[in-house]
Amino acid sequence: MAGDLLRRMEGLLEWIIFLRLESLPIQIAQLTQRSPMPKGAKRYKILKELGDGTCGSVYKAMNIETSEIVAVKKMKRKFYLWEECMNLREVKSLRKLNHPNIIKLKEIVRENNELFFIFEYMEHNLYQIMRERQRPFAEEEIRGLMSQMLQGLAHVHRNGYFHRDLKPENLLVTNDIIKIADFGLAREVMSMPPFTDYVSTRWYRAPEVLLQSSSYTPAIDMWAVGAVLAELFTLCPIFPGESEMDQLYKIFCVLGTPDWFSFPEAKNVSRLFRISYSELVPANLSELIPNASLEAIDLIKQLCSWDPLKRPTADQCLQHPFFYVMCPQVDMWIPRPLEDPLQLKLNNMSAKPNLELNLWDFGTKSDDCFLGLTLAVNPSVSNLDMVHKAKGTGEYNFTLISWSVTISRICHGIFAA
Numbered sequence: 001m002a003g004d005l006l007r008r009m010e011g012l013l014e015w016i017i018f019l020r021l022e023s024l025p026i027q028i029a030q031l032t033q034r035s036p037m038p039k040g041a042k043r044y045k046i047l048k049e050l051g052d053g054t055c056g057s058v059y060k061a062m063n064i065e066t067s068e069i070v071a072v073k074k075m076k077r078k079f080y081l082w083e084e085c086m087n088l089r090e091v092k093s094l095r096k097l098n099h100p101n102i103i104k105l106k107e108i109v110r111e112n113n114e115l116f117f118i119f120e121y122m123e124h125n126l127y128q129i130m131r132e133r134q135r136p137f138a139e140e141e142i143r144g145l146m147s148q149m150l151q152g153l154a155h156v157h158r159n160g161y162f163h164r165d166l167k168p169e170n171l172l173v174t175n176d177i178i179k180i181a182d183f184g185l186a187r188e189v190m191s192m193p194p195f196t197d198y199v200s201t202r203w204y205r206a207p208e209v210l211l212q213s214s215s216y217t218p219a220i221d222m223w224a225v226g227a228v229l230a231e232l233f234t235l236c237p238i239f240p241g242e243s244e245m246d247q248l249y250k251i252f253c254v255l256g257t258p259d260w261f262s263f264p265e266a267k268n269v270s271r272l273f274r275i276s277y278s279e280l281v282p283a284n285l286s287e288l289i290p291n292a293s294l295e296a297i298d299l300i301k302q303l304c305s306w307d308p309l310k311r312p313t314a315d316q317c318l319q320h321p322f323f324y325v326m327c328p329q330v331d332m333w334i335p336r337p338l339e340d341p342l343q344l345k346l347n348n349m350s351a352k353p354n355l356e357l358n359l360w361d362f363g364t365k366s367d368d369c370f371l372g373l374t375l376a377v378n379p380s381v382s383n384l385d386m387v388h389k390a391k392g393t394g395e396y397n398f399t400l401i402s403w404s405v406t407i408s409r410i411c412h413g414i415f416a417a
């Protein structure tokens with residue numbers, strides 16, 4: 001009886017899906033029920049732990065169906081509803097951010113109220129690379145890394161988000177390609193202040209955050225970019241504060257006394273007075289970072305301005321002379337040749353279509369029904385088409401996500417009955 005009902009409901013579900021397919025220009029590439037293959041997170045064989053962060057532990061893993069190497073982030077808290085998962089900052093922002101220099105979230109699995117994010121795997125993070133490096137980077141290498149990082153960040157900001165936790169650990173690198181990761185603190189630019197003050201790792205934290213300004217802006221990411229740029233030259237953090245006060249003190253020592261009016265909304269400007277009663281002159285950055293060109297020094301100075309309004313945006317940075325070279329033939333400054341962005345996109349897209357997000361929902365019992373949906377936007381188009389599309393809009397329609405969640409719930413309701 002129950003089995004009969006089950007089969008009927010399955011038929012009904014397929015019919016609903018068929019109708020939706022007819023009316024939507026989006027393909028469902030895969031619909032699996034009671035698959036003989038291992039399901040959910042069990043499709044991934046854990047190979048090693050990569051990191052243990054505040055919100056989750058990250059593992060290198062292999063998809064045993066495809067042998068693809070991925071990074072699995074297992075969230076520490078429980079998730080009882082799909083809404084909770086879809087409302088996570090990391091999910092909300094990454095769903096909208098499709099760019100070769102931003103980490104790709106491939107799949108979300110909710111299983112027994114545990115949540116797993118499946119990301120593309122990256123071999124290193126910038127912190128490890130800098131720590132293990134014996135000799136400084138050549139400026140050309142730094143330019144290549146910075147340009148990619150700025151392109152990714154410009155995309156984040158253009159799409160109305162800011163990251164709020166940029167630091168070398170969150171900049172992942174494979175074969176000279178750098179991607180911004182960990183959007184756990186990302187926030188919409190238009191969201192209403194006051195913002196929480198405990199944001200970003202101390203060494204990369206902008207002064208307005210240290211001074212508890214209630215309405216900071218994407219300029220806090222630009223401060224972090226400046227700190228990372230300086231560190232790429234010296235391989236040591238430029239502001240290694242041991243406490244919040246010490247952090248401000250370290251910034252003072254490098255930048256000198258700020259203009260006290262730079263932080264009109266800061267709750268805690270008195271912190272600055274406690275550190276310095278008299279004028280402090282700025283340090284000579286060229287002495288602190290002797291291997292940096294004058295252009296690099298100028299860019300670091302602009303990015304690490306006390307006043308957030310004086311920091312250039314990511315797009316403006318890409319126009320800075322640091323990324324330009326004098327061409328004697330035409331007697332003009334021209335952009336330095338960097339890796340062709342089109343080629344970069346193609347490299348990134350060749351492995352898999354880049355516009356899909358799989359959502360999987362699994363119940364608590366071993367034979368529970370599950371529904372897996374691969375949501376893909378034209379998954380079979382050529383790479384070149386994809387690049388044109390990516391160039392054209394940069395935005396894709398993920399309306400199916402909420403629908404799939406509904407279907408998933410229906411499915412659970414049916415089989416729980």
Ligand SMILES: Nc1ncnc2c1ncn2[C@@H]1O[C@H](COP(=O)(O)OP(=O)(O)OP(=O)(O)O)[C@@H](O)[C@H]1O
Nearest residue numbers: 051053054055056058071119120121122125169182
């Ligand atoms: N896609 C990936 N590929 C390889 N390593 C990764 C990947 N994603 C994360 N990691 C590694 O795992 C570490 C922790 O990841 P992540 O920062 O996303 O977790 P978190 O819990 O938000 O950490 P945090 O407390 O630092 O914010 C990263 O510093 C990075 O080294």
